[in-house]
Amino acid sequence: MIIIGIESSCDETAVAVVKDKKEVLSSVVASQIDVHTEFGGVVPEVASRIHVENISYCIEKALKDANITMEDVDAVAVTQGPGLIGCLHVGVQAAKTLAFAYHKPLVPVHHLAGHIYANELVVDMKYPVLALVVSGGNTELVYMKDETSFEILGETQDDAIGEAFDKVARVLGLGYPGGPKIDKLAKEGKPVYELAKPKTQGRYDFSFSGLKSSVLQFTKRMERQGKTFDMADLACSFQECALDEIFSRVRAVLDDHKDIRHFVVGGGVSANSRLREKVEELRNEYPEVEFTVPPMYCCTDNASMIGVAGTIAYLSGRRGNASLTADSSLEIQ
Ligand code: ATP
Ligand code: MG
Numbered sequence: 001m002i003i004i005g006i007e008s009s010c011d012e013t014a015v016a017v018v019k020d021k022k023e024v025l026s027s028v029v030a031s032q033i034d035v036h037t038e039f040g041g042v043v044p045e046v047a048s049r050i051h052v053e054n055i056s057y058c059i060e061k062a063l064k065d066a067n068i069t070m071e072d073v074d075a076v077a078v079t080q081g082p083g084l085i086g087c088l089h090v091g092v093q094a095a096k097t098l099a100f101a102y103h104k105p106l107v108p109v110h111h112l113a114g115h116i117y118a119n120e121l122v123v124d125m126k127y128p129v130l131a132l133v134v135s136g137g138n139t140e141l142v143y144m145k146d147e148t149s150f151e152i153l154g155e156t157q158d159d160a161i162g163e164a165f166d167k168v169a170r171v172l173g174l175g176y177p178g179g180p181k182i183d184k185l186a187k188e189g190k191p192v193y194e195l196a197k198p199k200t201q202g203r204y205d206f207s208f209s210g211l212k213s214s215v216l217q218f219t220k221r222m223e224r225q226g227k228t229f230d231m232a233d234l235a236c237s238f239q240e241c242a243l244d245e246i247f248s249r250v251r252a253v254l255d256d257h258k259d260i261r262h263f264v265v266g267g268g269v270s271a272n273s274r275l276r277e278k279v280e281e282l283r284n285e286y287p288e289v290e291f292t293v294p295p296m297y298c299c300t301d302n303a304s305m306i307g308v309a310g311t312i313a314y315l316s317g318r319r320g321n322a323s324l325t326a327d328s329s330l331e332i333q
């Protein structure tokens with residue numbers, strides 16, 4: 001079975017061809033990072049316009065790289081949401097056009113389900129699964145009793161963790177996107193600075209805005225007092241605090257739900273090297289649970305994961321029709 005997946009929820013225009021759920025025949029990602037770097041973050045209107053410019057080329061290239069034509073495709077999968085509405089529209093319109101012009105089924109896909117299913121490219125997920133989604137717009141702990149059910153156990157009460165990495169990087173003058181830059185700088189530092197510990201109500205919920213403000217206040221205080229500080233130490237202190245927040249919640253869920261067989265991570269922050277180390281620590285603490293972090297190439301936005309999610313949704317019978325529209329706050333499905 002061959003699925004073409006289309007992704008345009010944020011600042012990557014991506015198209016991939018996936019065979020039999022797991023084999024990536026082609027994966028094209030046109031990133032707009034260079035353009036948005038100038039503005040220090042993604043500008044939604046600019047992003048949608050660039051998606052319009054890139055989408056046709058990405059579709060043609062993905063088909064060509066996979067050495068197939070649309071006639072060989074079984075279904076067209078597309079990210080319906082969540083994401084930036086103008087950006088999502090471009091992918092959804094392109095997918096509808098392809099599906100109806102070539103008489104192929106249309107399959108709407110949830111972007112975060114895509115980040116979770118990216119793990120299927122390297123392992124067979126064993127249910128019940130606990131999925132940690134750590135991305136630019138979301139931070140969630142999702143319990144999946146089977147392949148198509150999603151129960152959100154905990155989520156962020158304010159900023160997403162990726163957003164906190166990006167904002168702290170901006171405060172430190174490191175540029176956009178900040179995640180990889182903080183990751184690199186933190187390796188040279190020690191977690192010596194005390195920052196505000198996040199406070200949340202729910203046992204599995206997250207909060208990052210207090211931590212982010214605490215970094216800003218710290219730099220202002222140093223400036224006011226005419227003191228210098230070590231940037232690498234501050235990056236490391238922030239990263240440790242943010243990841244402690246994540247892993248204390250993960251441990252709480254694993255302790256409370258003994259039926260969980262597999263823990264997987266998804267989303268751009270799963271590329272973080274310290275997060276990957278911390279998953280290794282869990283492996284020793286919970287020997288009965290399997291642990292997987294997606295390979296680096298499919299952590300941040302891509303369409304291979306949409307192809308995998310599309311295959312699973314297609315097999316479960318999900319279809320979109322001519323009235324399918326993008327949904328910026330789509331519930332996970
Ligand atoms: P969402 O998936 O919630 O819609 P998004 O698609 O914009 O948001 P992703 O592409 O999944 O987000 O991830 C981008 C985020 O990942 C950015 O915030 C970026 O800073 C972060 N990120 C990427 N690499 C790293 C890293 N090595 N360490 C920490 N954060 C990282
Ligand atoms: Mg992006």
Ligand code: FE
Binds near residue numbers: 115301
């Ligand atoms: Fe994403």
